[in-house]
Amino acid sequence: MSLRTESGFYYSYYKTVVEETPFVAGISKLMYDKTVEYPKEVNAFNRFNIHPEVIVGALYRYVMPWLNTTEHVQCHMVDRGAGFTPVQSCVGVGVPIFFYLEAIWVMAGLNVAALFLHAMDLSESFMGGFLAVMQYFSNHAECTRVQWTPNARENWAAPLLMLQSWLLSIQLQDVKRKNYIPLQVAIFILNCLCLLSWQFTQFIFLVQIAIFFIMEQLRIISTFNLSVFLHSHYCGLHMAILLLQGNDMLKSSLYASLFVVVSLYCMFFSGFRVKIKSRLDLIEEIFWVILRIFVVGIASIYLKKFICDFLELEEDGHIWDILVSKFTDYKNFHTLMYTCSEVFDFLPFRSIKNMTNSFLIPYVVFGVISAFYYWFVSLSCAEDLDKPKLKEQEVEDEDSGIENTTENKPRKGDLDVIDKEIRAKLEERDAFVESVKSINIEAAIFFNISLLVVYGVMAALVMRLKLLFSTQLCVISSLVFKKKYYVYPRNVNRLIIFILILGVFPMLWSLVNNMYEEISHIDEFSDYSQEELLQWIMRQPIGAYAGSMPVLASVMLSTRRPIVAHPHYEHLEARQRAYTVYKVYGRFTAEELYQEMNKLRVSYLIVERNYCYGKSDRGCKFSDIWDVETGDSMRERPPLCHILLTESVDHFYPVFMNAQYSVFRIHDISVRGISVNAQLIPVNLIDAFINSVII
Known part of the structure; x- marks a missing residue:
């Protein structure tokens, strides 16, 4: 009874898998379920994301002979007072519900481990990973709801999404392509598992594809890297649709449509790029980049509409209605059913305040500023390196007064000479263009910062999604330990380090208070x-x-x-x-x-x-x-x-x-x-x- 609403709904499928004998009978009952939408027969694998329950239920049935002992199951009677009959209560990992909850706690631990690895790899420092974990527990109530709704879909998917983004960051940093095949296999499997665990994953993957496409347009990554990324989504998407037995919402999603459109771009149109030699070429390429992004977006929307009309599907129509209701006065029964729930309301100011008091947001702001400043400094250095070369060319082109006499000097009216001079000026290197082309933006950092921005918008609109935003904030906070970003003057560096050390104290204060408050919750359900x-x-x-x-x-x-x-x-x-x-x-x-x-x-x-x-x-x-x-x-x-x-x-x-x-x-x-x-x-x-x- 303590598992209510969605939690009780999903746990009922785990209960079916555990209790039905034989195991195949339980699976058959899920595929031909007349209980959930009586009298209609529903395929639960197709309609609901119940694969975590099926996997954990199958695992429990396998290990049950070893768990059915007094060591793993302890039972006692509970006296509930006058007027109420006593009940038997059993605890221990051998009890189905406790085994189920233990699996959820393991996933929560995996989420922290993946966070540490991701932050450590991004910051190239053990201290960066340690800081991210400390900030996670300092803002635990903002980063997860696992303590209140254990089997919510995001609690299954969040650790897998963190692992996937970590492996993507490694792939973006792997310039020599030594580990592409193992990474591709791992990412494709994680993509599939994420789609099986949480229906909202498709929107996260939609954002990822959009970010990678923009990175390719800005030439932060190559078309090859974009194609490799799309390949992992191709495998994961099709495997998920197969295991979900043709889930309509996934087939008709904007994520699937954007994937198709960007894939077509990579196959047929990625070679049409302007070769930038002058500022005019740069302006022309900027125009084409904006146009390509606009065309891909519109084409994806129209492709989704065509698929929905062709298959006569309106599965995710309520989601777009909710978005419209956030920005306008539009309301109907279904939007109000969502927005009247606190978890689907706007992000409250107290969340921002809590994350600021723990020094999480200040750390993130400094880390992002440091990254952009480092890229700006690299741009300035490139401009400085180009100046001497240009001066040398000017000296070489100066007239020495010995070889060139008045007779040898070209006449102003000579068309051939004028044409040669124009061509020479056009081919002359533009210092600004060369410096722009030499900007070395780190793809992994840019990807994670972009992801943070989008997660922030999602969290602002729907409070339930703040776990994505706050956890990504923890990842980005690790950049304060990225040593190569400290290119400030020596005096400024000392001041910055002193401020960062001071920030540890509010973080530890928030950590202690938050942990004490959460551990003090000892409740009884009735x-x-x-x-x-x-x-x-x-x-x-x-x-x-x-x-x-x-x-x-x-x-x-x-x-x-x-x-x-x-x-x-x-x-x-x-x-x-x-x-x-x-x-x-x-x-x-x-x-x-x-x-x-x-x-x-x-x-x-x-x-x-x-x-x-x-x-x-x-x-x-x-x-x-x-x-x-x-x-x-x-x-x-x-x-x-x-x-x-x-x-x-x-x-x-x-x-x-x-x-x-x-x-x-x-x-x-x-x-x-x-x-x-x-x-x-x-x-x-x-x-x-x-x-x-x-x-």
């Missing part, structure tokens, strides 16, 4: 209202349940009863089902809802009092959300849930009720004429009467 509901459901005959997405996830996990809606929102039909079920909290008629429930073949409707009577200062009550969706036409009606909870309504008969939940049995048309005054008959008698009528 929800007797939901426990009563679930126990009642388990005593009923099999039937499909409708209700809010969080409670339906608990029903699916704890009772194994069919449900008609679920928390995984990245599918058009799933959103439509949730839209239909949540009408119970809108200003609709009972007849309208009854017709909708009949189409879904719902047996029981669960109504929650806190959703029905809840208050919100942000306009996030369900009645407010439905008012935005339906307009002013129905504002005079009371919410349907108010009527169901206070009056007797045809087709909806109360069979269970406690302080938080009410369950209504929904009749089909064959028994719609039967009416019972539910308020005068005990719940158990009503249920017995209804069951006897149906039988």
